[in-house]
Amino acid sequence: MTRFLIILSIIYIISAIYGFQGFKTLFKSSWVHLVYGLMFLAALANFIIRVLNYTPGDGVRGQIANAGGIFFAFLLLGLVFGIFMLLEDIVRLFVFGYNKIAGLSETQNKFFPSRRKFISGIAMGIAALPFGALLYGMYKGKYNYKVLKYQLEFADLPDAFDGYQITQISDVHSGSFDNRKKVAYGIDLINEQKSDVILFTGDMVNDKTKEMEPWSDLFASLEAKDGKFSILGNHDYGDYTQWESEEAKAQNLVDLKNLQKEMGFDLLLDTHRYLKKDGQKIALIGVENWGRGGFKKAGDLEKAKTGIDKEDFKILMSHDPSHWEDVVINDDYHFHLTLSGHTHGMQFGVEIPGWVKWSPVKWRYKYWAGIYEELGQFINVNRGFGFIGYPGRVGIWPEISVITLKKKGLT
Incomplete structure (x- = not known):
């Protein structure tokens, strides 16, 4: 269980950090960046605490179930955001390599920042759907x-x-x-x-x-x-x-x-x-x-x-x-x-x-x-x-x- 928790936490942290690259492209305020980081950390800390204090035989319910639901909602948010950013970085790397080989100047490549912002916006829109749905399902849907x-x-x-x-x-x-x-x-x-x-x-x-x-x-x-x-x-x-x-x-x-x-x-x-x-x-x-x-x-x-x-x-x-x-x-x-x-x-x-x-x-x-x-x-x-x-x-x-x-x- 401990090994699985460590691996899952590493995946969570990497996805959160990588997804943050797109998040900060859309939002320039350092306060918004801080809120992003604190929310991801709080969801992870709550999940780890509940898992480590879990008593086998109690069943997955109550606080540990809620902690797990919130954790996986944030994990999914980070993964979707991160996947978009990874794909964009791969494209950027290939274009950069091609420009170097072709001898194109940097002035011919000014479209990257605006494109990254566009892709980040799409990523946030797509990631927000399952994130919001999972949270809604927890707090409203289960008794609907x-x-x-x-x-x-x-x-x-x-x-x-x-x-x-x-x-x-x-x-x-x-x-x-x-x-x-x-x-x-x-x-x-x-x-x-x-x-x-x-x-x-x-x-x-x-x-x-x-x-x-x-x-x-x-x-x-x-x-x-x-x-x-x-x-x-x-x-x-x-x-x-x-x-x-x-x-x-x-x-x-x-x-x-x-x-x-x-x-x-x-x-x-x-x-x-x-x-x-x-x-x-x-x-x-x-x-x-x-x-x-x-x-x-x-x-x-x-x-x-x-x-x-x-x-x-x-x-x-x-x-x-x-x-x-x-x-x-x-x-x-x-x-x-x-x-x-x-x-x-x-x-x-x-x-x-x-x-x-x-x-x-x-x-x-x-x-x-x-x-x-x-x-x-x-x-x-x-x-x-x-x-x-x-x-x-x-x-x-x-x-x-x-x-x-x-x-x-x-x-």
Whole structure:
């Protein structure tokens, strides 16, 4: 860790110094230069202090997460600025060499200062975009909750469930929260939807049950006529932190299950329930985490669907959308609607409804955000209520999904 920190710090310092060449071309005031230097130094010092005082097993959250976010914003600013200056210097070197060989006079080369100022201006404009976006994502974007509404039609939906409304939330990651007022606002938004049922699709915590305890009263206040149900996500098992013993890790999972019960969630562990209305029913199935690419494969779909009739209308809760792609859509039981999360939309991307939907996470997950349909079956991949790692969101906002089921052909 120390070696990595030293290398990263050296890269940071070099980029800051090299980028300063362009900065001072645009701004001549020594006070502005001093502010530039102090801001870069403060971001570096804060990051180093947080890393050196970090206790393994605490998870990347709170002050160290914020310090890391600010550090990488400044690192990116310096790198973009520095790359432009480096390219300009390379061009300058080649032109200088050519002029020497060709015997051109210095008076023929007076355009360099103005060109450097022009390039520095372009560099600052480009560098400011990701820098500003990362800082905005940390201080505004991470709690910029969006209610996304979908209406899905099914020919075999029981008539009584025409218009039935589901609110889905996912990936709370309570260990990352740092603003009770904002989280409470998100909870109020969920309750304002007045859905028939609330479904939570995993990752209540980053690592440990204690992360959820300060927020449990807020999530306990969630209400829906037909109740609220939950499943486990990959982070809920405590696999990404250090434990004093395997017994402590196992107890943490027991504590999390108990806490979910205390908050009023019916935790579905490879099992199912029936939602009933006017003498008709739909099956709600919940599996433990099943993920591709090194993620825990604890989910047992066969066990979960035992006792369900093939003809039942089925809603499946499965945290990782790769489970839907690899297993669920080819299962002979035909799961009408699957609800997942996990990807967070990488907490970074560009979405303009009807025009653009892009995030780097699309290179890892084919189904990464929103509604998809395959073989007459739907999945909604929720973008997540919380955040982890980078303490913010840029372009991919925290989501509350509201899905209304409609009977196809029923007026």
